[in-house]
Amino acid sequence: MTTKLEVLELALKNALGERAAISSALGEVTxxxxxxxxxxxxxTLRDDKSLAFEEMIDLCGVDYLNYGEGSWDGLRFAVVTHLLSIEHNWRVRVRVFCPDDEMPLVQSITGIWRNANWFEREAFDLFGILFEGHGDLRRILTDYGFIGHPFRKDFPISGYVEMRYDPEQKRVIYQPVTIEPRENIPRVIREETYGMK
Structure with a gap:
């Protein structure tokens, strides 16, 4: 007996051929x-009638820097997209690696699924992944003056700049991050009879 997952894998192999590496684990196809x-x-995934992935559910960036505790030797940035076929009631995950780690770039899929617009902007803003052919690739979550891409694994936890209101200049200013070193001394409160009845 053929399972639904096996039918999906076969349909993907027939439609995509040598262009794709297809695997399944934990009931999901990648x-x-x-x-x-x-x-x-x-x-092809959208237009092929045997697949009919008419809905894009999610698109996100991934940074593989230090993946597997540093054992990863592949490309650093990837774009992962999740698609849904309402007609066939199945899902698929599509992963594409950006060929250049210094300037991560892949094609935009906004011409196929319009809702990819904001997802691609988010991946650009947070990871610095560029989408060729995107009509409005600009920041969506961080401020316009923000420097860097905060979801990259080499981005400092405290950031590069901080924003504050300067009462002398009567405006908001950006300045390099200043973190005052401090020593936390835990305050321990113990009751002599704790845990006893």
């Missing part, structure tokens, strides 16, 4: 495509 094949593969 398709990994090369950046050069990404846009065509996504178009």
């Amino acid at each position: 398709v990994v495509v090369k950046a050069a094949d990404y846009l065509a593969a996504m178009q």
Whole structure:
């Protein structure tokens, strides 16, 4: 007897052929495509009647720096997209790695699924991943003056700049982060009869 997951894997192999590496684990199917094949593969996933992934559920960036406790030797940045076929009632995860770690870039899928717009802007803002062909790629969550991409694993936890109101200048200013070193001394309160009845 063929399971629904096996039917999906077969349909993916038939539609995408050599353009994709298909695997399944824990009841989920993952398709990994090369950046050069990404846009065509996504178009196929939506338009092929045997797949019919008409809805894009989620798109996010991933930073693989120090992944697997430093044992990862692949590309650093990836874009992961989750798709849903309402017609067939199945889901798939698509992963594409950005070929250049210094300037992570993949094609935009906003021409296929319009709702990818804000998701791609978020991946740009937080990870610095560029989407070629995106019509309005600008920050969406951080401030316009924000420096860097806060979800990158090499971004400092405290950031680079801080914002505060300066009463002398009567405006908001940015300045380098200043963190006063402090020593926390825990205050322990113990009752002599704690835990006894």
